[in-house]
Amino acid sequence: MFSGFPLFPERASTVAGEVDALYFFLVGLSAFFALLIAGMVLFFAIRYRRRSPSERPQAVHGSLALELTWTLIPLGIVVFIFIWSAQVFFGMSRVPKNPMEINVVGKRWMWKVQHLTGQREINELHIPVGVPVKLTLTSEDVIHSFYVPAFRVKKDALPGRYAATWFQATKPGRYHLFCAEYCGTKHSGMIGWVTAMEPAEFQAWLAGGAPGVVPAVAGERLFHELNCVTCHQADAGARGPDLAGLFGSTVRLQGGGTVVADELYIRESIVTPTAKVVEGYQPIMPTFTGMVSEDQILSLLAYIQSLKAPETKAAPPPAAGALDPKAQDVTKP
Amino acid sequence: MHEQHVVSPRIYFAIFAALLLLTLVTVQVAAIDLGEPEIFFGKRVPLNVVVALVIACVKAVLVILFFMHVKYSPRLTQLVIGAAFVWLFILLAVTLSDYWSRGWVGGNPGT
Amino acid sequence: MSANELPKKNYLNADYGVASWLLTKDHKRIAILYLISVTLMFALGGLFAAAIRLELLTPAGDLVSSEDYNKIFTMHGVIMVFFFLIPTVPAVLGNFLIPIMIGAKDLAFPRINLASWYMYMVGAILTLWAMVSGGLDTGWTFYTPYSTSYSNTQVVIVGVGVFIIGFSSIFTGLNFIVTIHKMRAPGLTWFRLPLFVWAHYATSIIMILGTPVIAVTILMVAAERLLHLGFFDPALGGDPVLFQHLFWFYSHPAVYIMILPAMGVISELVTCFSRKRIFGYPVVALSSLAIAFLGFLVWGHHMFVSGQSTYAGMIFSALSFLVAIPSAIKVFNWAATLYKGSVSWDTPMLYVFGFLGLFTIGGLTGLFLAALGLDVHVHDTYFVVAHFHYIMVGGVVMAYLGGIHFWWPKMTGRMYPEFWGRISAALIFVGFNLTFFPQFLVGYLGMPRRYHAYPDEFQVLNVMSSGGAAVLGLGYFLPLVYLIGSLWYGKVASANPWGAAGLEWQIPSPPPTENFAGQPVVTEEAYAYDTMPQEAFGG
Amino acid sequence: MASPTTGPRSLLAHHFADLGEQKDATTLGMWLFLAQEVMFFGGLFLVYTVYRFNFHDAFAAASHHLDVKLGAINTAVLIGSSLTMALAVHAAALGKRKQLVVFLLLTVLLGSAFLGVKVVEYADKYHHHLVPGPGFSGEALHLEGDRARQAEMYFSLYFGMTGLHALHMIVGIPILLALAVKGWRGAYSPEYNTPVEFTGLYWHFVDIVWIFLFPFLYLIH
Ligand code: HEA
Numbered sequence A: 001m002f003s004g005f006p007l008f009p010e011r012a013s014t015v016a017g018e019v020d021a022l023y024f025f026l027v028g029l030s031a032f033f034a035l036l037i038a039g040m041v042l043f044f045a046i047r048y049r050r051r052s053p054s055e056r057p058q059a060v061h062g063s064l065a066l067e068l069t070w071t072l073i074p075l076g077i078v079v080f081i082f083i084w085s086a087q088v089f090f091g092m093s094r095v096p097k098n099p100m101e102i103n104v105v106g107k108r109w110m111w112k113v114q115h116l117t118g119q120r121e122i123n124e125l126h127i128p129v130g131v132p133v134k135l136t137l138t139s140e141d142v143i144h145s146f147y148v149p150a151f152r153v154k155k156d157a158l159p160g161r162y163a164a165t166w167f168q169a170t171k172p173g174r175y176h177l178f179c180a181e182y183c184g185t186k187h188s189g190m191i192g193w194v195t196a197m198e199p200a201e202f203q204a205w206l207a208g209g210a211p212g213v214v215p216a217v218a219g220e221r222l223f224h225e226l227n228c229v230t231c232h233q234a235d236a237g238a239r240g241p242d243l244a245g246l247f248g249s250t251v252r253l254q255g256g257g258t259v260v261a262d263e264l265y266i267r268e269s270i271v272t273p274t275a276k277v278v279e280g281y282q283p284i285m286p287t288f289t290g291m292v293s294e295d296q297i298l299s300l301l302a303y304i305q306s307l308k309a310p311e312t313k314a315a316p317p318p319a320a321g322a323l324d325p326k327a328q329d330v331t332k333p
Numbered sequence B: 001m002h003e004q005h006v007v008s009p010r011i012y013f014a015i016f017a018a019l020l021l022l023t024l025v026t027v028q029v030a031a032i033d034l035g036e037p038e039i040f041f042g043k044r045v046p047l048n049v050v051v052a053l054v055i056a057c058v059k060a061v062l063v064i065l066f067f068m069h070v071k072y073s074p075r076l077t078q079l080v081i082g083a084a085f086v087w088l089f090i091l092l093a094v095t096l097s098d099y100w101s102r103g104w105v106g107g108n109p110g111t
Numbered sequence C: 001m002s003a004n005e006l007p008k009k010n011y012l013n014a015d016y017g018v019a020s021w022l023l024t025k026d027h028k029r030i031a032i033l034y035l036i037s038v039t040l041m042f043a044l045g046g047l048f049a050a051a052i053r054l055e056l057l058t059p060a061g062d063l064v065s066s067e068d069y070n071k072i073f074t075m076h077g078v079i080m081v082f083f084f085l086i087p088t089v090p091a092v093l094g095n096f097l098i099p100i101m102i103g104a105k106d107l108a109f110p111r112i113n114l115a116s117w118y119m120y121m122v123g124a125i126l127t128l129w130a131m132v133s134g135g136l137d138t139g140w141t142f143y144t145p146y147s148t149s150y151s152n153t154q155v156v157i158v159g160v161g162v163f164i165i166g167f168s169s170i171f172t173g174l175n176f177i178v179t180i181h182k183m184r185a186p187g188l189t190w191f192r193l194p195l196f197v198w199a200h201y202a203t204s205i206i207m208i209l210g211t212p213v214i215a216v217t218i219l220m221v222a223a224e225r226l227l228h229l230g231f232f233d234p235a236l237g238g239d240p241v242l243f244q245h246l247f248w249f250y251s252h253p254a255v256y257i258m259i260l261p262a263m264g265v266i267s268e269l270v271t272c273f274s275r276k277r278i279f280g281y282p283v284v285a286l287s288s289l290a291i292a293f294l295g296f297l298v299w300g301h302h303m304f305v306s307g308q309s310t311y312a313g314m315i316f317s318a319l320s321f322l323v324a325i326p327s328a329i330k331v332f333n334w335a336a337t338l339y340k341g342s343v344s345w346d347t348p349m350l351y352v353f354g355f356l357g358l359f360t361i362g363g364l365t366g367l368f369l370a371a372l373g374l375d376v377h378v379h380d381t382y383f384v385v386a387h388f389h390y391i392m393v394g395g396v397v398m399a400y401l402g403g404i405h406f407w408w409p410k411m412t413g414r415m416y417p418e419f420w421g422r423i424s425a426a427l428i429f430v431g432f433n434l435t436f437f438p439q440f441l442v443g444y445l446g447m448p449r450r451y452h453a454y455p456d457e458f459q460v461l462n463v464m465s466s467g468g469a470a471v472l473g474l475g476y477f478l479p480l481v482y483l484i485g486s487l488w489y490g491k492v493a494s495a496n497p498w499g500a501a502g503l504e505w506q507i508p509s510p511p512p513t514e515n516f517a518g519q520p521v522v523t524e525e526a527y528a529y530d531t532m533p534q535e536a537f538g539g
Numbered sequence D: 001m002a003s004p005t006t007g008p009r010s011l012l013a014h015h016f017a018d019l020g021e022q023k024d025a026t027t028l029g030m031w032l033f034l035a036q037e038v039m040f041f042g043g044l045f046l047v048y049t050v051y052r053f054n055f056h057d058a059f060a061a062a063s064h065h066l067d068v069k070l071g072a073i074n075t076a077v078l079i080g081s082s083l084t085m086a087l088a089v090h091a092a093a094l095g096k097r098k099q100l101v102v103f104l105l106l107t108v109l110l111g112s113a114f115l116g117v118k119v120v121e122y123a124d125k126y127h128h129h130l131v132p133g134p135g136f137s138g139e140a141l142h143l144e145g146d147r148a149r150q151a152e153m154y155f156s157l158y159f160g161m162t163g164l165h166a167l168h169m170i171v172g173i174p175i176l177l178a179l180a181v182k183g184w185r186g187a188y189s190p191e192y193n194t195p196v197e198f199t200g201l202y203w204h205f206v207d208i209v210w211i212f213l214f215p216f217l218y219l220i221h
């Protein structure tokens, strides 16, 4: 009977244990203080209950020592909780090196998943255990929030922006995937499953499903179809900058200032090219808003990420089925 | 404190002249490019904006102190105005600190 | 005055007829107008809550459609927050008591006070109109771009309603601050004020400096929908997170608008029913101001996973922990006040016991939410729902009901039936815990909020919650019946039935129109139970 | 500004101890109202600031379209109206009836001039399809694509902020006129002139908002 009545969520990622430890500590602390307060109140209320209507207790004005006690002790406790919880949080924000990358687009009311190896899924996400997985999230309409309770991860998917989160599954299994940010009529229907598999099984899954086009390849195709190439060529006289080796590098902008070319910057360069103009170029690049979907932008992004700096130019886009973590060090601040 | 403090009209005219002058200055300065030196924690600061804001603040303070008699008002009134601007500062500064610190954590564009 | 006869002339019978009420400038009558209006709104919000709990009895979304469910929880939230909990204690008890507690004849601006009630009514009527003409389905948080570009419901009408009631709140706060500053009786120094007055002073600061921001934000949302101005629209490059900053800049402090007056009520009740001075008066008084100020620095704790920067999240988290400290201080001081007191177990005190327990739990679970790494998991789950109901229903509503029972004889001149009072307090306490404790568990399990249908394994806890809500509903229904009944059948109350200190107990029940026959002069600190004349205790 | 004080016949409301207490109370109330107004406009200024940093170039280009000369003239006009308002309050405090009325009317005149210029400016925006919405076009700014959309954001803020500011003036002008009429009839004296004083505070506040709007909207190239 109790299988259908769980009282505690499954713990299936590396951070789950850390979150639960924090939780249990706080539960213990809360139990202590709640019982302390309830105990004090009830004890005094019974011990000093009114025995005759004309009772008149002695006045007590207060005590500085006590005030300081119950200011400083809680203060110490909360500072401790803050430091602990901030550490856990920082670990969640900071994506480890060489993760497996997956793109996720929220759309009312489904989750569209795009593996860098070409597989596409809807409301399903297959991942291997033991590998850090980085999700790049965005939305085509309103705000959604990607939530897998068993992994203790949650991150809002915002329209017009990228947000990343990561996790590393520790236990094979099927886990709930929820949309946690209210997004309209079928908010509660925007759910699915995350399937965590042993790496070997995962390889089999990758091989088994008819893979779609690898995003980087799709991106390359788009890069030609949308005529990006006409401006972005590797020759010196090109109208636009060479994009090889761009990802992760530091770009000098017109009017001074620099920006690190991360996902967000490249996305912005495509939909809002004039927001940040590269030094030495004219703001002539047209916006592609409305012409490319979020999926396609992610494909373009994958393609641009796959373009290595000239020295290592030969590296091909990751082949279907390869789990090869990408070469860029995306964690470098 | 219910007696009104009567300010001489001369002061009003002086303030009026100062305000006009400052308006002129701010318009003139806006036409010159003062550049954006890196003077704030290595960040670039557009000096034109700084100058325009400082002038606007000076003008506002003049209006508040003299036209609105706050220079001669009780402390409580001054406190109320002070509080309003402190709260405004909280709203602006704390929100902007979010935008300021976006992207500081490596590998994660969303934060 | 004989013991079973109401005073000949009081504020209730000073004048007759509907117009004498609708055009009154007497703060006590305006308080009664508010009492009636907020009670109606509470009943309506409660009806929506009942619908939510009925729907969630089964995992499938089978009772109402998804659209309707979304409208139901939205209207529940909007009504409970804006039209019930924010105005309730200040507008009913604060309005009635602040002038009396400080020895004044009325609030500083009686006409503005009446105007505030009309603004409340206009806002409420607009919202009700929206409710019957398409409803609202954005959640009480109005997040963009859903509210600006996607919702097909009456966002603008409710927005205007919230805008107007916002100004009702601003003017109430303005009235309180001026009154407290300028109209205190001779001898009533700041540190002799009842803590109820301090709490309302702190609340008023938030009302005046926070509410305009939500007003202008809602205005921007409405302008975006109506006039196609773009402020938050991602299609124009707008940032939905900016809306969240603006919204929570008000709406976090707003939770302190709700809790601070309730804390003021608790201070009055704890002292009266233990016949003690408050333990650590200056600390309790100043902690209200500390909460009001610090409360403006923590709003980003609602946005830890929203795409706000990691470092901003850390600052907001640290400050959220800090704002918990003054609340903790208050709780300890109330508990210490009971020490060696003469503690009675009358109905209002039962509500105080309930408040102390439930607010502590609600506040402590606030620490879970302020803890960054943990909030990532529980954000937007039922854990949050449980947290805020513990504070808002277990805390504020409990305190409000305690206050209503305590001052009922003053307001109406009649006693309520003590037996039924105790029964209902117990029912509410039990029903409340049954309703909302399971939600902590189901929240940590991962059940997201605002879900019309949910996975099967969450059902048992949801059924418990719905069962509890039925008990809770009954618990709320009882006071409605016996309090109204007491208007005719209640025992006539004396001027000071509780043996309480405070100026309000030195005038007849119900008080005359201008409260005091002459100008009262205060010579003592608040809660001087040790020096009160023995007759007050009836001994 | 609706002043909470009762009319001249019953100078003292029943619930105040004396006129001094009443004056203190209403003054504090008026200032709290203005504090509230600061936060009200503060929300808009925040939105402006965030987007100004995000879309620096488009905002600069859009602001180029505004006529700095008209903006500067309007600033001067509004400052002038603040001066006449201050002088009106001064006249009221000294009980100079005619001066009071003249200065009030001058304030109305300058305020209307300001609004007149705004109408001209708005008409210009309308003419150039710079009113946000489906009809918006960046052509007049030589902007297209995403920059045009950012410029639309700029004009949303432009209309939102100047619109609310103008609304405050539109509320103020009838109040000034009413004061002028009452002042002519001799309602105000050195002992009682609170309504004039408070309207003055309100008017100066509106002036201050413009003092910030002018550089924000017109001078940010
Ligand atoms: C009256 C209303 C009220 C009050 C007073 C509070 C008080 C607090 N709240 Fe709560 N809160 C809400 C109403 C309220 N809240 C609502 C409505 C929401 C959801 C909004 C929505 O999304 O719809 C919410 C959501 C919410 C969140 C966001 C959760 C999320 O969406 O992910 C957070 C995060 O930090 C939070 C924290 C706190 C904290 C730290 C306090 C503190 O002030 C609590 C302080 C009190 C105590 C700490 C108790 C006393 C303690 C002791 C006596 C023991 C000793 C103490 C220590 C060891 C410190 N609240």
Ligand code: HEA
Pocket (backbone or CB within 6 Å): C042, C043, C045, C046, C047, C049, C050, C052, C053, C073, C074, C076, C077, C078, C080, C081, C084, C085, C138, C139, C140, C141, C385, C389, C392, C393, C397, C435, C449, C450, C451, C452, C465, C469, C472, C473, C476, C477, C480
């Ligand atoms: C003051 C605030 C307040 C109060 C008092 C309550 C009271 C209750 N609330 Fe709620 N609640 C909110 C504020 C409040 N709530 C907010 C802000 C939200 C978030 C909305 C959002 O997500 O946008 C929320 C959301 C919310 C949810 C989550 C919905 C979802 O996310 O899908 C649930 C679910 O159980 C719930 C339940 C209840 C229950 C059972 C009560 C009970 O306490 C109510 C008990 C009362 C009654 C059952 C009626 C009482 C009866 C009478 C007075 C008699 C008169 C009646 C008749 C004559 C018919 N509330």
Ligand code: CUA
Pocket (backbone or CB within 6 Å): A106, A108, A109, A143, A144, A145, A179, A180, A181, A182, A183, A184, A186, A187, A188, A190
């Ligand atoms: Cu998508 Cu909720």
Ligand SMILES: [Cu+2]
Pocket (backbone or CB within 6 Å): C251, C252, C255, C298, C299, C301, C302
């Ligand atoms: Cu909060």
